[in-house]
Amino acid sequence: MASLTVTDEQVRAIKAKVIQPAWVRVMHWVNAFAMILMILSGWQIYNASPLFGFTFPRDYTLGGWLGGGLLWHFAAMWLLMLNGLAYLVTGFATGRFAKKLFPITPSGVLHDVRAALTFKLGHDDLTVYNYVQRLLYAGIIAVGVLIVLTGLGMWKPVQFYYLVMLFGDYPTARYVHFFCMAAICAFLVIHVLLALLVPKSLRAMIIGR
């Protein structure tokens, strides 16, 4: 077979091998970029009036001062929200969430956690997420929704009063927003470590297969 011709069968075979469709890859990296901007500008905002007895090192904050941090935060939020919304709509519409993230069963999670801790968790078929992955991915999507809702509530506590009400009041929304950020950072660390441990999964998120 000449290397420059492709039969229909080959086309199908290759297509089936695509692990991450293009829309997932694009939105994934846009989200990663937007999240980094939101975290670093959020730390700048936090430093202006810390909730706890610590501040974030200046070098890891964006914007130079509170005003700059706020400008970044309220600019990158559009990228984060539009991209996130597109992702949720496409994820539900294409059936990707139903197919790849669910079901999540307690016994499945327990089994895979045990397998992971004993290094028996295989990654032979990257098109199927194991239960630990499903739980983490579904969980972080929920946290993403939560941080946007608390953020919008704090941004417009009068116009979006019902959003603030959902979390109690303004100060509690602020704490929830902060803890969501902490959860996203924890996820980021684990997520990046695991992706580096299984490099072909990282490759799939970049070139698709």
Added chain:
Amino acid sequence: MAKRSFLIPGVDKRLLIKDAIKTMPDFTRRRFIAGGASLGALTLLTGCDVVDSSSADTLLAQVSKFNDAVQAFIFNPDALAPTFPESAITKPFPFNAYYDLDDAPDVNGTDWKLEVRGLVDNKKSWTLDELYKLPQVSQITRHICVEGWSAIGSWTGTPLRDFLKLIGADTRAKYVWFQCADKDGYNSPLDMRSALHPQTQMTFKYANEILPRAYGFPMKIRVPTKLGFKNPKYVVSMEVTNEYKGGYWEDQGYNSFSGS
């Protein structure tokens, strides 16, 4: 068709990888993290060449303007800021400014007059005694600072919209611009719709006592639908105007609408 380019139609694989790697922030690029500095990755996002910090700043300023428009659009003139019972009041209510209390304007109430300028029928200045005679209302609302902290306080005074009506202000004008007694001339523009909001108040009392120096004696503008820096203290004049005259913090980069 070569197999290589087939998987991602029309895209060179190597270039794609290179681009994707570029979207991942490089933590060794200190300038990216340190602030309004050059952002290589932003080039990817906007398609324009962000080479120096000033173009990043320009972009951010444009988005902030866009955010002004968005906030004006979602602003509901009938939506009231939540009110609280007296027991919820934060004690002590924080003093907050970019200077110490000792350096706060010390206004002499008998000499002070509120100047009224711009698009109004009656430009007469008002003494404190005259203002105190206007009907007053009280509100217990949450003051939210741009820094993120908030505190609940009790303010009493005349609804600004009643005063604007009284002086024959052109309420089709865009702004009411406040000037304050601060040494370096604090000022702040308030969009007319927020100025006409039922809870926007010319405040003369805090917790039923004459407004103390710390909270803006003799007059503060309380706008519970705005962040704290848009609630000017030590006010000496108001101007009804169509011109955007900027403000102390607004000019430094805080979002101008900064509505709640």
